[in-house]
Amino acid sequence: MSLLDLTAVELAKKIKAGEVTAVEAMEAVIGQIEKTEHDLNCYVTFDKEKALAKAKEADEAVKAGKLTGALAGVPVAIKDNMCTEGVLTTCSSKILGNFVPTFSADAVERLEQAGAVMIGKTNMDEFAMGSTTETSAFGATKNPRNTEHVPGGSSGGSAAAVAANECFFALGSDTGGSIRQPASYCGVVGLKPTYGTVSRYGLIAYGSSLDQIGPLCKDVTDCATIMEVIAGHDVKDSTSIKREEYDFTSALVRDVKGMKIGIPRDYFMEGLDMEVKGAVLAAAKVLEEKGAIVEEFDLSLVEYAIPTYYTIATAEASSNLERFDGVKYGYRTKDFDGLHNMYKKTRSEGFGAEVKRRIMLGSFVLSSGYYDAYYLKALRVKALIKKAFDEAFAKYDIILGPVAPTTAPKLGASLSDPIKMYLGDIYTISANLAGIPGISIPCGKDSTGLPIGLQMLGDCFKEKNLLRAAFTYEQACREM
Numbered sequence: 001m002s003l004l005d006l007t008a009v010e011l012a013k014k015i016k017a018g019e020v021t022a023v024e025a026m027e028a029v030i031g032q033i034e035k036t037e038h039d040l041n042c043y044v045t046f047d048k049e050k051a052l053a054k055a056k057e058a059d060e061a062v063k064a065g066k067l068t069g070a071l072a073g074v075p076v077a078i079k080d081n082m083c084t085e086g087v088l089t090t091c092s093s094k095i096l097g098n099f100v101p102t103f104s105a106d107a108v109e110r111l112e113q114a115g116a117v118m119i120g121k122t123n124m125d126e127f128a129m130g131s132t133t134e135t136s137a138f139g140a141t142k143n144p145r146n147t148e149h150v151p152g153g154s155s156g157g158s159a160a161a162v163a164a165n166e167c168f169f170a171l172g173s174d175t176g177g178s179i180r181q182p183a184s185y186c187g188v189v190g191l192k193p194t195y196g197t198v199s200r201y202g203l204i205a206y207g208s209s210l211d212q213i214g215p216l217c218k219d220v221t222d223c224a225t226i227m228e229v230i231a232g233h234d235v236k237d238s239t240s241i242k243r244e245e246y247d248f249t250s251a252l253v254r255d256v257k258g259m260k261i262g263i264p265r266d267y268f269m270e271g272l273d274m275e276v277k278g279a280v281l282a283a284a285k286v287l288e289e290k291g292a293i294v295e296e297f298d299l300s301l302v303e304y305a306i307p308t309y310y311t312i313a314t315a316e317a318s319s320n321l322e323r324f325d326g327v328k329y330g331y332r333t334k335d336f337d338g339l340h341n342m343y344k345k346t347r348s349e350g351f352g353a354e355v356k357r358r359i360m361l362g363s364f365v366l367s368s369g370y371y372d373a374y375y376l377k378a379l380r381v382k383a384l385i386k387k388a389f390d391e392a393f394a395k396y397d398i399i400l401g402p403v404a405p406t407t408a409p410k411l412g413a414s415l416s417d418p419i420k421m422y423l424g425d426i427y428t429i430s431a432n433l434a435g436i437p438g439i440s441i442p443c444g445k446d447s448t449g450l451p452i453g454l455q456m457l458g459d460c461f462k463e464k465n466l467l468r469a470a471f472t473y474e475q476a477c478r479e480m
Helices: 008-016 022-040 048-063 106-113 156-163 180-186 220-230 274-289 302-323 339-350 353-365 371-393 418-423 429-434 463-479
Strands: 043-046 075-079 117-122 169-174 189-192 212-217 260-264 293-297 398-402 438-445 451-458
Touching (some): 008 022, 022 075, 022 117, 075 156, 156 169, 156 180, 156 212, 169 189, 180 189, 180 451, 189 220, 212 220, 220 463, 260 274, 274 438, 274 463, 302 371, 353 371, 371 398, 438 463
Parallel strands (some): 075 117, 075 169, 260 398
Antiparallel strands (some): 043 117, 189 212, 438 451
């Protein structure tokens, strides 16, 4: 087995045992990046010398017994919307093309304290607005499984980097499916935790009530291990929750006997590709054979999820993005006449088309005369969606379904039709509106060889149910 084929946990064990060094692991990753990055475009920022220097520091700390964690010495990629002290953080936007933060995001700090070594910052849809990683100001990322197709978004750079062995694991952020959908398209594992489990401090906001940081990795064991490192209460984030326990790896057991799994009929209606449907239902059958109780049920309000999400997300985005005005940091237009002209020209030149579209839509739904008709109504529907999930989780431990209606579309296919791109989020956005956790794991391939993802949703703070079911399914697939 090649060094690059190891999972993050397997690599860390070898580093601690002295079988391999963090420098050797980083050199292997750098070699892979130099070989494939020209075709894939996974990274926005990549500092080879700095990464090797940090890997050397990690080796010394491991030898001295100062680093004993489960990720010590492991190379990691960070999505470019998380602040990293002294390292360019652009959100894949021209307007932040020169922004170097003076602090790091809490999740990044936790990884560094655990001994993980940052390789660089991954490409993404500009300000996380998109589902294909094609809205980036630095060019589209391509899917390593087939470079004619998108890797998904907005965490497409992170998912593609994991799939292409350009890192051992990565961090992404999920506002409406931005971890789970690219994980599905690239054939890797991605988890969106319960809202408030991972601190949002240092995450450049898109939709503050929806955003959540989570891992993208090679298997479920890595997923649970990374969660134990990045999760935790943070006084710097007012939405951060103090949980009773963060022992996610204890859920890595092959046992779903008696677990109740609900399959929403609403998720298998018109618009779902037949190959995706077949793979997801086959995965449900595997879990049923392992002792789970699988039933179909009606999950109401599914058709209202997309309009509700885009009303709330764009409203929050228009508020969050007003800080990028060319005054304090970031891009400023060269020629302007007065303050207001500087604002207009800076934002016109600095933001891309999709970001402008969402700012305008958000400003409209918050404007006088439309606030009650759109924004407040969306908040009421959001509460109803949460209630529908509460009722479902009173009966079921897990809700199982597809991640996306199809496998990864071809580059350019959905960017020309924004509504089509928005509709691709139909199965993922409800989890963000309800604040519940969700995981995507590979469950097969279509006839062209593109990966298909299986989505499992759990009740708030019940990530361990998801990890247990995902681990059981993953192990069953390895036996087949």
